[in-house]
Amino acid sequence: MIRPSQAFRLVYISWIMAKHGLDELLLSIPMFRPIRFLRHLMWWRLLRERDVPRGARIRRALEDLGPIFVKFGQILSTRRDLLPDDIARELERLQDRVPPFPGETARSIIEAAYRKPIDQIFAEFDETPIASASIAQVHAARLLGGPEVVVKVLRPDIAPVIRRDLGLMYILAGNIQRYWKEGRRLRPVDVVAEFEKNIWDELDLMREAANASQLRRNFEGSPDLYIPEIYWDYSRRNVMVMERIYGIPIGHMEKLRAAQIDFKALSERGVEIFFTQVFRHNFFHADMHPGNIFVTPDGQYIAVDFGIVGTLSNEDKRYLAENFIAFFRRDYHRVAQLHVESGWVPKETRVDEFEAAIRTVCEPIFERPFSEISFGQLLLNLFQTARRFNMEVQPQLVLLQKTLLNIEGLGRQLYPDLDLWQTAKPFLERWMSEQLGVRALANRLKDAAPQWSEKIPELPMLFHDTLQRARDGRLQVNSNPEELQRIRSEIRRANRRTVAAVVGGTLVLGAALIKGLDGYAPTMLAGVPLSSWVLGISGALVWLTLWLDSD
Numbered sequence: 001m002i003r004p005s006q007a008f009r010l011v012y013i014s015w016i017m018a019k020h021g022l023d024e025l026l027l028s029i030p031m032f033r034p035i036r037f038l039r040h041l042m043w044w045r046l047l048r049e050r051d052v053p054r055g056a057r058i059r060r061a062l063e064d065l066g067p068i069f070v071k072f073g074q075i076l077s078t079r080r081d082l083l084p085d086d087i088a089r090e091l092e093r094l095q096d097r098v099p100p101f102p103g104e105t106a107r108s109i110i111e112a113a114y115r116k117p118i119d120q121i122f123a124e125f126d127e128t129p130i131a132s133a134s135i136a137q138v139h140a141a142r143l144l145g146g147p148e149v150v151v152k153v154l155r156p157d158i159a160p161v162i163r164r165d166l167g168l169m170y171i172l173a174g175n176i177q178r179y180w181k182e183g184r185r186l187r188p189v190d191v192v193a194e195f196e197k198n199i200w201d202e203l204d205l206m207r208e209a210a211n212a213s214q215l216r217r218n219f220e221g222s223p224d225l226y227i228p229e230i231y232w233d234y235s236r237r238n239v240m241v242m243e244r245i246y247g248i249p250i251g252h253m254e255k256l257r258a259a260q261i262d263f264k265a266l267s268e269r270g271v272e273i274f275f276t277q278v279f280r281h282n283f284f285h286a287d288m289h290p291g292n293i294f295v296t297p298d299g300q301y302i303a304v305d306f307g308i309v310g311t312l313s314n315e316d317k318r319y320l321a322e323n324f325i326a327f328f329r330r331d332y333h334r335v336a337q338l339h340v341e342s343g344w345v346p347k348e349t350r351v352d353e354f355e356a357a358i359r360t361v362c363e364p365i366f367e368r369p370f371s372e373i374s375f376g377q378l379l380l381n382l383f384q385t386a387r388r389f390n391m392e393v394q395p396q397l398v399l400l401q402k403t404l405l406n407i408e409g410l411g412r413q414l415y416p417d418l419d420l421w422q423t424a425k426p427f428l429e430r431w432m433s434e435q436l437g438v439r440a441l442a443n444r445l446k447d448a449a450p451q452w453s454e455k456i457p458e459l460p461m462l463f464h465d466t467l468q469r470a471r472d473g474r475l476q477v478n479s480n481p482e483e484l485q486r487i488r489s490e491i492r493r494a495n496r497r498t499v500a501a502v503v504g505g506t507l508v509l510g511a512a513l514i515k516g517l518d519g520y521a522p523t524m525l526a527g528v529p530l531s532s533w534v535l536g537i538s539g540a541l542v543w544l545t546l547w548l549d550s551d
């Protein structure tokens, strides 16, 4: 059911879409058909630039619809596996820059979060933000103890706006899915659901602080990457305080050149850091846009903004590494086989057909020199192909592919001849050899060693205790209750069968004896020979026992 506030917003959305020439798209949805005539009242349709490409029109509409839609567009731009290229490229240009909220508001949010006046926390607090985005803004400050920090403050009242806009996105996505055949392929409702999860996560700065702490620990003492420290005592759900860093923004090539940075080494280090995060730490910074990366004069990277991170399962990592290696050997058969063996595509997929499809999309890529090949593009092509063969590409893999594209973009901007494969290959091959074969087994045993060293000293006592219980008849084996029940009724049945056999056998034997004696002088009971009584009763007993047995 649509609420009145949503209805107004829906009319506004329709208005904006019409303004950017997206009305055909909108009016193909039956819900909007009754207002089709409004189109003719929109005089600016006459002024509209008819030759503006559709991607640009969509981008402008999202910008007009506000920061939540802009954020949605940004995330959508990474779904190149779903979107046509022209639209994805335009959406990448969406800027998440919105007017800052007043510094005074930031101050009162901080005071409410700490329940004390701001001057009891900070010696200095700059009310003019360093940066302001749709979810939060960042202020420079200095703690009373002396260290320089930045304070990230969540936008006030952002949650209701997100809730309202998400509600509308679901309505639109539901209608697109229902009524627009071409749109169905894009799985709009799933896309909105994924966006919803991400955006709520970003509203908890404690989560971002925890991500930062984990990354900092992973790179403790590393000369390659520095992560600023989080001041936990001052971090809340809507306020986060961290060490202020100074570095040259990665996009400022002139400044990097002036600092005599070795661009080749820097770009290769970037790739290594990424692969280390994915394969060794299993935790990667997944928002690697240039605004979040800085470089120190001695060539060390610094990263900020930890709202989005990714992790991969061991299977995902194996999948990636094996696929990359097979790809670069141009062993498409192996790539196809890997997908079927691991169940990523249905078991009944024809390996030869899948192989041919992969070859078709990948061969043109290998036409170029290795130094120009993009891993991100390669993965993207693979995902697009695999999707045709019903592979559900997991969101964490899409996140990884997007980050890979960012890293490559940055790397090549720093050093256009960067040979990604040569940089990554030794790393991947080493990792694979650690996962497979004797070395992998040794590693796994080594990993399990601490548990073994705890358990082994307990073994003699355990052994002794078990034997003692067995001797005293106190040994109990715990199994699952259903299994125990099954075993119990089986034993009961066996017992009944034994009783039936013994009772039946004894009575029959008894009857035979009596019959033998009866032969000479039959003993009568109620006019029937005793042997017949015994035979009858034994038969009835055996029958009764067998009947009970059949439960």
Ligand SMILES: Nc1ncnc2c1ncn2[C@@H]1O[C@H](COP(=O)(O)OP(=O)(O)OP(=O)(O)O)[C@@H](O)[C@H]1O
Pocket: 096, 130, 131, 132, 133, 134, 135, 136, 137, 138, 150, 228, 242, 243, 244, 245, 246, 291, 292, 304, 305, 306, 307
């Ligand atoms: N520790 C820090 N030291 C110095 N500057 C920082 C620090 N953290 C963030 N900044 C500056 O603030 C800007 C915005 O920070 P951050 O990216 O964390 O905010 P955001 O709201 O997530 O923005 P966006 O979503 O646009 O990336 C950064 O690009 C950087 O210039």
